[in-house]
Amino acid sequence: MAGPLFLDLFLALRRRGVAVSIQEWLALMEALSLGLEKQSLTGFYNLSRSLLVKTEAQFDAFDEAFLEVFGDLDVPIDLPAKLREWLSDPLRYERLLGPGIAEKLRTLGLEELLRLFEERLREQREAHHGGDRWIGTGGTSPFGHSGYHPSGLRIGGPGGARSAIRVAGERRFRAYRHDRILDTRQVKVALRGLRELRREGPRDELDLPATIARTCRNAGELEIVFRAPRVNDVRLLLVMDVGGTMEPYTHLVERLFSAAHASRHLRDFRYYFFHNCVYAKLYRDEYLHEPVPTTQVLREIDDRYKLVLVGDASMAPSELLSPHGALYHDEMDPLPGRDWLRRLADRFPRAAWLNPQPPASWTWGTTPVIAGMFPMYHLSVDGLEGAVRALVGARGERVRRTAGLT
Amino acid sequence: MEQSFDLFHGTSRYIVSDALRDAVNVSVALARPLLVRGEPGTGKTMLAENVAEALDLPLIRWFVKSTTKAADGLYVYDTVQRLHDSRFGDRDVRDIRQYIRLGPLGEAFRSAGRVVLLIDEIDKADLEFPNDLLNEIDEMRFVVTETGDEVVAAHRPVVIVTSNNEKELPDAFLRRCVFHFIEFPGPDLMTRIIGVHHPGLPRRLLERALERFYWLRDNCDLRKPPSTSELIDWIAALRRSGLGERDLEGADLPFLGTLVKKETDLEEALGALRGKRGSKPGPDMRWR
Numbered sequence: 242m243a244g245p246l247f248l249d250l251f252l253a254l255r256r257r258g259v260a261v262s263i264q265e266w267l268a269l270m271e272a273l274s275l276g277l278e279k280q281s282l283t284g285f286y287n288l289s290r291s292l293l294v295k296t297e298a299q300f301d302a303f304d305e306a307f308l309e310v311f312g313d314l315d316v317p318i319d320l321p322a323k324l325r326e327w328l329s330d331p332l333r334y335e336r337l338l339g340p341g342i343a344e345k346l347r348t349l350g351l352e353e354l355l356r357l358f359e360e361r362l363r364e365q366r367e368a369h370h371g372g373d374r375w376i377g378t379g380g381t382s383p384f385g386h387s388g389y390h391p392s393g394l395r396i397g398g399p400g401g402a403r404s405a406i407r408v409a410g411e412r413r414f415r416a417y418r419h420d421r422i423l424d425t426r427q428v429k430v431a432l433r434g435l436r437e438l439r440r441e442g443p444r445d446e447l448d449l450p451a452t453i454a455r456t457c458r459n460a461g462e463l464e465i466v467f468r469a470p471r472v473n474d475v476r477l478l479l480v481m482d483v484g485g486t487m488e489p490y491t492h493l494v495e496r497l498f499s500a501a502h503a504s505r506h507l508r509d510f511r512y513y514f515f516h517n518c519v520y521a522k523l524y525r526d527e528y529l530h531e532p533v534p535t536t537q538v539l540r541e542i543d544d545r546y547k548l549v550l551v552g553d554a555s556m557a558p559s560e561l562l563s564p565h566g567a568l569y570h571d572e573m574d575p576l577p578g579r580d581w582l583r584r585l586a587d588r589f590p591r592a593a594w595l596n597p598q599p600p601a602s603w604t605w606g607t608t609p610v611i612a613g614m615f616p617m618y619h620l621s622v623d624g625l626e627g628a629v630r631a632l633v634g635a636r637g638e639r640v641r642r643t644a645g646l647t
Numbered sequence: 648m649e650q651s652f653d654l655f656h657g658t659s660r661y662i663v664s665d666a667l668r669d670a671v672n673v674s675v676a677l678a679r680p681l682l683v684r685g686e687p688g689t690g691k692t693m694l695a696e697n698v699a700e701a702l703d704l705p706l707i708r709w710f711v712k713s714t715t716k717a718a719d720g721l722y723v724y725d726t727v728q729r730l731h732d733s734r735f736g737d738r739d740v741r742d743i744r745q746y747i748r749l750g751p752l753g754e755a756f757r758s759a760g761r762v763v764l765l766i767d768e769i770d771k772a773d774l775e776f777p778n779d780l781l782n783e784i785d786e787m788r789f790v791v792t793e794t795g796d797e798v799v800a801a802h803r804p805v806v807i808v809t810s811n812n813e814k815e816l817p818d819a820f821l822r823r824c825v826f827h828f829i830e831f832p833g834p835d836l837m838t839r840i841i842g843v844h845h846p847g848l849p850r851r852l853l854e855r856a857l858e859r860f861y862w863l864r865d866n867c868d869l870r871k872p873p874s875t876s877e878l879i880d881w882i883a884a885l886r887r888s889g890l891g892e893r894d895l896e897g898a899d900l901p902f903l904g905t906l907v908k909k910e911t912d913l914e915e916a917l918g919a920l921r922g923k924r925g926s927k928p929g930p931d932m933r934w935r
Contacts, residue, residue, distance in 0.1 A: 264822050268677060277673050285671040295821035297684065297828040453726055461733060 253306035254293060259438045268292050272512040282311065375534050422537035428500035431622060434629040435477065435507065435547070440469040475633070476545055477501060478589070482552030483527050484517040490597035492552055493620055497595070511542060517556050518578035519585060520567045535581060547632045553598050553618065554611040561607045581611065586614045593628040595620045661690070661697035662839045670827035671698055677825065680766075680784060680806035682816075685829030688874025691809040694829075695765035698807060706763045707750035707804075715772045717779030720752035720847045721798075743793050752783060753798055761802035770810040777820035785823070829849050832875060834861065844879045845886065855892040856882055857901060863907070867919045873906040898922070 253259050269292045272278070278285040280508060286307060294303045444467040451466040479501055481494055501510055513523035513533065523538055525531040560566045561578045594615035596603065603612060611617070616631055618624035655671045657663040671694075683691045699706035709720055725746045733740045738880070749757060755764040769777055783789045787800035807928035808824065810816065832840060834857055841853060860881070864872045873881075884902040885894075894901055898921045907916045 261820050268679065272677055275676055277669075277676055279669075281769075283665070284669060285664045288673055291666075291670040291673055291825045291827055295682070295816075295824065295826045300828065413720065449726070453730070463730070463734065597732055 249310045250289065251425045253309050254303065257299075257302040257306055259294060259299050259302050259306070277468040297520050310564060335463055341407050379418050428497055428625065429504060431625040431629055432500055432504045433476045433506065434626065435473075435504075435633060437474045437633060438471045439474045441472050441474070442469050444469050446470045473506050473508055474545075475507050475547065477507050477511070478542055478546040478548045479510070479512040480523065480548065480550045480585075481512065481514050481527075482517065482520070482550075483514050483529070484552070484556075484557060486517075487597070490553070490620070491598050497551065497620070497625075509546070511546070513538065515552075518560055518567070521576065521581070539584060542588075544589055544591075546589060546591075548585060548592035549628065549632075550585075550592070551595045552594070552596065554594065554596055554603075554608045554617070555598070558607055561610060566572075579614075582611065582614055589632060591632050592616070593618055593632055595624065595628060655698055655701050658701050659841055661693060662836065663694075664830070664832075664836060666739040667694070667827055667829065670825055673823040674807075675702075675805055678803050680808050680824050680905045682808045682810060682821070682824040682826045683829060684810050684826070685870075686874055687811060689829040689831060690875060692765065692827060694768055694810075695763055695767075695807040695923060698805065699763040702763065702805065704761055704763050704805065704874075705758070707751050707755045707758075708765045708767065710767045711769050711772045711776070713771050713773075715776070717772075717776050720750040720766075720780065721783060722747050722749045722791055724793050744796070747791055747794060747796075749798070750923040752780070753789070755804040756787065756789070756798050756800035759801065762804045764806050766806065766808045768811060769808050770816065775817075776800045778817045781820060781823065811863045818921055831864075837875070837878070840875060841879065841882060845882055846897055848886070849892070850881065852885070852895075853882075855895045856885065859895050860906070863916060863919075867912075867916050869907065869909075869912045869915060871907075871909055871912060877906050877908075 251261060251266060259268065269289055272288055272292060278288045289307075290300070290303055294300060321583055333546050348456060448466040448468040451468070452464065455464040456462065479498065481498065483491075483494075487494065501507070502510070504510070513525065514527050515523055515531060516529060519535060521535055522532040523535050525533060556578075564575045564577055566577050567574055592615050594610070594617045596617050597620040598608075599621050603609065603617065609619075616628075618628040618631075655663075655668060655675070657668060670681060673679075683694060685691055695708075696706060724743075726746060728740060729740050729743070729746045732738045738745065751764065751766075755762050766780075784806065788797060789801055790797050806846050837857060838853065839849065841857075845853075856878075860873065860878050863869070881902055884905050888901070890901055900906075903913065903916060903920075
């Protein structure tokens, strides 16, 4: 095996967006120098995962990286030798990591690590456990390049019925990936980010610090101060497309809707439905039975509301851009859909568009036109979190991009 | 650094997977907090109790609530009591020390021996809560500002933190932790777990109960799928009422309410058990 195996794992993880920090990496090195991997690849798998990955959403990425680095290994690997090789060859990781990080690594703990490792080797020579520890029986010159023969290394150590490669190969954590699914709970958790706390209402909460301060000022004569409780001031307006092309995403939209509906922390929650594109009417129900003039919505709901539109943003260009573009003649409407959307965008400076279609497809058709009016996010856990962040971002700052339309 | 690896193997009442056992031991050996996440009912809180039992150390529990502040874990200065005393003259209010009450973290530091500290459901508190603890957990000391006293930990406690993932925890905090995700136990591990809680359960009954249990979990779209603790309760109910494996055959599963606790879930489960699927709301939206 050529190349620093451990560093490969580090780099493979970072390539997959698992932001392993130097601190965590050093913790792994420390653990290895203590022998915590128990000379088995399964032990190493458990150890490195528990130190390098801090959310089950990235377990799958870890499995991928682990497979990439160790996947074709069925021979015993020489863990300590690899560690030593890596540690004693700073130039190599200088090149791979860039000088800044390598510098940090060195000052942070390379010497320390080497010292620990050396200690370990010495301890091994003194307390000799007969071939089931890292270091075998040979006379070991700790950091020389020859004369070092680990012989007692076993893979799949005691109790390791399953090898780490097989565990990784099963990819059991695929379902936990954040970019894959949205369940109601995840949506609720994401929506909880919609918070802007403000003190409002009757003053019925004891303000202890103020009470103490006033009482002190009164030389001990008790004066009790009350204040209003903190409440969330976020109002949400959810406008959902239930058009034919949205059918495959019904369950997703439904989950978003039910989660928003159940989110009691919102100050107010209003919702409307539309079909394909917003025209002169919005609907109170998903069956499109109860129309409300869009102008009325624009009039009644003010800009304190945050607008979230959900739709695939893909339609025939005429449905968006032409007068009388609506597909259904009950929507006799001279104004093109784009202009209605523009009115919404102007009315609600805090707005986001959630698109269930994969972002890679957003470059075609009518999607870029709509993305020019509303910041567009993928209808996934990550996308929803991004949208929530943008919606509660710095006050007064317009998050909307200018429309690139002519 | 204490050379204390492989201390924890689970206990007679608590069965751990190999990966969890390793994670506990790594956390003890590296003196880093162990962060445990997993579905509700997979025994996150019980883990701390059993680690304490296995290591024969006292356990200090800190149940975090949405109003808990990090400073509360160190100490609380009971100003109201002091104010009260100053007005009614029960005690000498010049001695502030008597109004300082140590919180769970403070107690863990001041304890004469090593302890296990459980910080339960850390994600319930404010987003900044974990960050506010970092310094104290790293340094293992803090100063009581009011008195100038310094509380220094004689022994680094074994810190176990549980989270239900309601909030994202800050990166700086995560970097210091050893992380373990308790997967939902598969049938083999579950059989061992049930064996601990219901020794001597007839094999056929156990097999059939597990089969039905996993079927419910896998085939129904439940908001709160039944977990290990519900399964244990369900089997207890079955045993207490003297039911056998044959009673688990039909569509009417006895004591379904001990497994499925939400009304909508109950309807869903009943629908699925009786073979009438599609009771879920949703696809009946009318599309054009």
